[in-house]
Amino acid sequence: MAQVKVKSVLMTGNQVVVKAALTVGAEMFSGYPITPTTEILSEWAKEAEKDKKLIFLQTEDEPAAGFVMVGGVSMGKKAWTATAGVGNVLMQDPLSMAEAMRMPTVTYVGQRGGPSTGTVVYSQQELNLTRMGGNGEGMRIVYAPSNLQELYDLTIKAFNSAWKYRFPAFILSDGYLAKSYGEVNLWPLKKSDIVPTESAFLNPKKQPNNIRNCFSQEPELYNHLLEDFADFASISEKVAEAEVIGDKNSHILVCAWGVVANSAKTAVDELERQGISVKLFRPITMRPFPVKELQKAAEGVTDILITESANGQFGRIVRETLYGLLEAEIHRLYKPAMGVMPEEIQSKIREVMR
Template sequence: MKKEFLMGSETIVKGAIAAGAQMMTGYPITPTTEIMEHWAEEAAKNPALKFLQTEDEMSAGFAMIGAILAGVKAFTASAGPGNVLMQDAFSMAENMRLPTVAFIGQRGGPSTGTVIYSQQELNLTCFGGNGEGLRIVYSTAGGQELYDYAIKAFNTAWKYRFPTFVLTDGYQNKTQSSVEIYQPQEKQVEIVSPTPYLLNPQKQEGTFTHIRNTYNLEQELADVLIDYKKHFTEITPEILEFEDYHTLDAEIVIFAHGIVAAAAKLAVDSLRNEGKKVGLFRPITLNPFPKESAINAVTNKKGILITESSLGQFERMVKSNIYPANTPIFTLKKPAVGIMPEEIIEKINQIFSEKGNNA
């Protein structure tokens, strides 16, 4: 086992290389620029790794798609306004079931906002574009997970052929920490091989592939989407991931995702030390959402606390998934601001003393 002291962005690049990524496209934007820089450095050393710094995020998204059509494991990284522009390409990837992989470092919004941190790109990443949100989104909590889920994202994308995202933020990307770097085979993780969409040497002689995103008739498009949705639903049980931390005997269950879940975990530990029965439910896949497990986690509880660095994007997602559970819901929401374990502890204590306000 090899432990390295790495910045989050560097961990992501090492994970991508371990997953067999061959090409990155991108346009610099804080807090994901270092992903590009580390990749560019690796590509300068290894001619098998390709790199394209494009003129903007639309170009980065579509150049990634071009490379994927050629059968190359390509990825990109972006944030905030860059993520907005890239929805153009992700929408096409959704339409054509292309295995795009994108690392989204959430920063404050709307607009240029702030440059390091938020949890405000949940809606955009899970449901952006003019489509149905047939995307797979992992929300990581920093450190080791950036390596693990970088590997997983490429495998998921190329196995199931839905656009796949790893949702991080500037705290995660910029923090330096100790990470275990391993080869996927050491952990019995099999790497899924890419296959080209165009100029595929395996295809039957004399046949040609025509891929389009425009349909003529309403029903023609509907049939395609219904079929995609069916596949998405079928594979959902294989993809769903969540972390259940002491919810079984908990009276109050905290709902948090990403790095906020790491703060919530500290809060749970501290509260448990005081004998307070608190648990944490953390969806790792935000899309698809671990609905059944979330419902189980909230059933017969005294209350739920939903906390996030946004004004309710995660809250809406949780509520729609646990409906019609009638457990009282409390919230701690801070747009584009980090949430400290102490704040969560305070909020939980308020709820226990029945001073907390219902959301």
């Protein structure tokens, strides 16, 4: 195998996302400033100033940013946006449309504490919103990075999955990761590693394309949805990803995602050093959810600790996935819009063991 030239650099989370987007061939960005993802706009603007082929537009609001993105995608551009919190709420309007029309879009979300404008550092409260969106069925692909390197890797994956499967894709991050500063390996991509785009319109070889998101007959929409559900089901096993670390035979399972999973990893390592065996299940895709991986990880466990920076949004997914399969006791460490420290996870596990 040829040696791949990897560049190791120090960067913030938001800078990492922009670098990854450029690596995977993003060409167009439209957005509206909101903490903690504002630097995506300023970083992309700098890049677009240098490279005249890149398109940048700061819009009047989030819906406009989203609809401009979908307009760009429909004309064959690899377009994306970034948002957070109340902006993510507004963004659901264009993203629902993208879902309805099977437009591949990429949205980077820096979760904020909620409800409403809340806070800006720790939060995993945009999980339901990002996974399920508006008045639809959540035909979306949601990646959840837990550290800076994954922010790079999963942003690249989000773009490729969006254009490969034609469902809106998301990188579900948070303020903590967006503003973190650290070392990242920027591995390059070969052209064949990048999924190409195609314009929906003005294709001289094709008949004119009439696309709509409003139907006049119920069966029309129903049949359209059945096709989408079938497509989503068929990609789910290919797309769903998780990692399980720690002692595979442990009777204690910790479930965590995003930066909280990073905290949980530290806790699991520390406990291991102290001779306490624990395993961690951490979903990499929040949608489609790695159902089989969680069910396997939970086999034979007596205690499950679910921890998150929300009040059970993730916990409900875990419990639904394991419903009827086990008799383990469920323990919760829910801290909505607060960080979860490794020490807290450790002491909770000690409590469980007592």
